Amino acid sequence: MQANCLTWSRRAAQLLLLVLISQPAPALSQTAAVCPIPNLPSPVSFCWDECMRHCGEVVSCVSDKGYYYDSFGCAGCASYDLKVKTNDDGLAIVVPGEVLTYTIEVVNFGITAVAGARVLDPFPLQAVVWTCVGDGGASCTGSGSGDISDTVTLPVGGRVTYTATGTVPLVAAGTLSNTASVTAPQGVTDPDLGNNSITDVDVVGGPQEALGFFTLAPCRLVDTRGHNWPPLWAQHTRAFPVIDPYPYPYGAYCDTIPSDAKALSLNVAVTEPTSAGNVRLFPAGQCVPNVSTVNYQAGETRSSNAVVPLNASAEFSIFDGQPTGTVHLIIDVTGYFR
Structure with a gap:
């Protein structure tokens, strides 16, 4: 065992993490190498930041920023990222x-x-x-x-x-x-x-239509997981109404969005993609844009903030840019423009 670092089975590391996270993290240098696992060069601070995604071996350790990670494959962090x-x-x-x-x-x-x-x-x-x-x-x-x-x-x-x-x-x-x-x-x-x-x-916004921004308590507008509603399909577009939206299985009813909203401030998350791809949000009825909102690899959970204009019926659409497969979608509204 080396200082603050153990290499165990996945289950053992997960159990250890439950103990570790209840303890205060030590104040470690942000420039010194930490968790000096074999084959991991110094410094490793940036490796730990991305450790959760580059893994194959279970390692529980303390990062240079004082956080505990239950990480899979820190010893095999990607050479290039x-x-x-x-x-x-x-x-x-x-x-x-x-x-x-x-x-x-x-x-x-x-x-x-x-x-x-x-x-x-x-x-x-x-x-x-x-x-x-x-x-x-x-x-x-x-x-x-x-x-x-x-x-x-x-x-x-x-x-x-x-x-x-x-x-x-x-x-x-x-x-x-x-x-x-x-x-x-x-x-x-x-x-x-x-x-x-x-x-x-x-x-x-045009010079005569200076839009105002209104903050909302986060409201879940869309969630395709676990409600007998299908995920997004590759190369398909799905429209989502904002005013009087579908009740579950789509998502919660966000009744604080006014009917004259021109655009929404959103947090858009994807999870369980079966292949690499992207999702693109745009006003319903318009052509699919070339610019993506969230990019992802197969199996990743990723999110991004976005401002999405609405059409005259207060609707926006989402295009799934995967070549094949499906992806689940979660959208929270954090504000609107009007």
């Missing part, structure tokens, strides 16, 4: 002609350095200028204009942060979507592509 951690302009509603600033953060969560990764962001803005800074030994192009198409170097735990400023086009309408992504260089295999991009979506 590039991730877009942040893509946000800090707004939910924008108007044509407004100046926006996006913050895009890309991190190497794997245990092997990556040189030559590509960061891309085709902005929906005009007159974009951007700067970039590296942290933890990471490097990127210091500044540029227009879309981001940058080659970066990311050591283990390294990150690059872009700050981009531009103007919303005067002809913008509906929603404004910005997708930032990172791709591994040739010869490098990133086993988890579900975290390689993030899309920020804002509602575009």
Whole structure:
């Protein structure tokens, strides 16, 4: 046994975790290696952050942030795991002609350095200028204009942060979507592509229709699990009414959403996907967009916040972008625009 680290059977580790979580976690250094399991290089702090997804061997340990994990396969963390951690302009509603600033953060969560990764962001803005800074030994192009198409170097735990400023086009309408992504260089295999991009979506309000945002206590609008209602099917679209929605088996009745709501603020979660894919939310009756709301791999549970405009009948639709199979959907409403 090594300090704060045990390698046991799955059941033993789960039982141990029940004991561990009742104890206060020690204050460990955020830079020192912790749980020095064989074959796991130092430092391992970023490996622990992603440990829950990269597992095959049961290990119960204390992370460098002081949390206990019941992790499966920390000793086999993925060598490469590039991730877009942040893509946000800090707004939910924008108007044509407004100046926006996006913050895009890309991190190497794997245990092997990556040189030559590509960061891309085709902005929906005009007159974009951007700067970039590296942290933890990471490097990127210091500044540029227009879309981001940058080659970066990311050591283990390294990150690059872009700050981009531009103007919303005067002809913008509906929603404004910005997708930032990172791709591994040739010869490098990133086993988890579900975290390689993030899309920020804002509602575009006209100059005469400044929409207000109203917060709600989270209300579960949709839950396809365990209520004799089918999951989403691959390559199919399903519409969901917001006003007077279907009672269970769809979900709970969210009676606090007004009939004149123009858009919803949602937390969208997927679970039990039988294959890798994505779901896309959009106003019912419109064409399926190319921008996804949540990306996932087979068997993953993932979630994302989204702002989804409604059609004139207060409905939105969801397209399941899997090539085959099904996925369950859970949606909570956290607010609305009108």
